[in-house]
Amino acid sequence: MEDVWKKSYPEGSERRIEIPDYTIYKLLAESASKHPDSTAFIFFGKKITYRKLLGMVDALAFNLKERLRLFKDSKIGLILPNSPQYVISFFAIAKIGGVVVQT
Incomplete structure (x- = not known):
């Protein structure tokens, strides 16, 4: 049985999507490796x-x-405003495999 929402996909579009085995921390580490001196954010x-x-x-x-x-x-x-501390905490929790509970 096909998923109902796929009926609205355009003709010839890909029905299966490969999702890479990446964590959000791994994406950050990869960006830091490729662009270490680039600006991550401005605060x-x-x-x-x-x-x-x-x-x-x-x-x-x-x-x-x-x-x-x-x-x-x-x-x-995480009870923090939009700040560098929030970003750092979010990625650190992701690195250890924790679950961020946003409040």
Whole structure:
């Protein structure tokens, strides 16, 4: 039985999509590897490079695991404004395999 929504696909369009085995952290690490000195984001006029972002993410991920003993599937609430701290925390939680609970 075909999925109902596929009936609305244009004629000849691809029905199966290969989804790569990538995590969001892996995408960040790949971007940092390819473009380490490129700007990842700008916050209040301050530019953060991919190299710097990845370093902060990795440091926080290490501390989440080693100091706080968080692990894969840990549910971690983020009560932060849109800020570098949110971005760093989000990717660090993703790196350890945790689940971000956005509030």
